[in-house]
Amino acid sequence: MIKRCLCAVLLGVVGFLYGAPANAGAIDDAVQRGVLRVGTTPTYVPFEMTDKRGQIIGFEIDLLQAMSKALDIELEMVPVPYTELLPGLMQKQYDLIGSGMTVTQQRNLKLNFSDSFIIVGQTVLLHPDLAGKVSSIEDLDDAGYRVVAIEGTTGELAARRFLGAARLRTFPTPEEGVRQVVEGKADAFIHDAPYNLIAIAKPENSSLLALEQPFTYEPLAFGLKKGDYDSLNWINHFLNQVAQDGTYDRLYDKWFKDTAWMAEVY
Known part of the structure; x- marks a missing residue:
């Protein structure tokens, strides 16, 4: 019995070693x-x-x-x-x-x-009507503001964490999110800093305002x-x-x- 057990153990070890590529x-x-x-x-x-x-x-x-x-x-x-x-x-x-x-x-x-x-970190793009009204993420935490973010991203998580009082909607792509603010259908867009810096440089988005200081560490x-x-x-x-x-x-x-x-x- 002991001999058979030892053989089984040895076979298991050999199988593990030679079968390793299968678990590569x-x-x-x-x-x-x-x-x-x-x-x-x-x-x-x-x-x-x-x-x-x-x-x-x-x-x-x-x-x-x-x-x-x-x-x-x-x-x-x-x-x-x-x-x-x-x-x-x-x-x-x-x-x-x-x-x-x-x-x-x-x-x-x-x-x-x-x-x-x-x-990177999350930053905010604002509709121009918010000039002088919103200067920080805390200022946006109000039921009167409409905020958009991209579904499934840390931008959405950050918006839910920091802007619990605001009205949040999510979209599949950042282009759609930015467009909502440009067209006045939303007040602010939350997304990663690198994207927002490039987005605001486009002529069609030039009217937007930016809170460029990231408010998260990612x-x-x-x-x-x-x-x-x-x-x-x-x-x-x-x-x-x-x-x-x-x-x-x-x-x-x-x-x-x-x-x-x-x-x-x-």
Whole structure:
């Protein structure tokens, strides 16, 4: 009996060792496949967006391109609505999430996040009629104000947290949210600072006012399935490498300091 038990244990160990590739992480799977598949919602300027040719481009996309190059494989972006990013990952539609996703405690219960690759925060765009009336997020917390945010985002969470008295509506895309304020159907739009800075620079939005000081602290990171620590380890080392070799600074300047890319989108 003891001998049979020992054999069973040994067989289990051998099966674990030789069966390890079957339980390989997302990065190992991508390397074996030759393609890194990434779920994204390409509406978050300038992190991921669709250009005039229908190609998905942006700061985060370039980071993922550099990641795929380091792995010596191709990159495939899988566009899905933001609220479907997590279900799609669980269903193995892609290897990881790369969609300007903020690390939150609630999301961290469902995902493992890489180290953050940038810190952003929520800011406010205002209808011009609010000039001199609203100078802070606290001023907006009133039942007389109509606020819009993007559904499923930390902008919506921030609006619900800080503006409990205001009337909140959500929309699928930031373009729709901004349009509501421009057309006077809403008083304020809550969204990430990088997007709002670019949105207000467009001629059709030039009448809007901005509260440019972020009122939240939000690290953005890549999301993977729980327990995929090998992939997290690789991605974190990759992020450290590009931060040290100048790749990150070059991409940051391209998307946040230069405006040449805007001609490809607008």
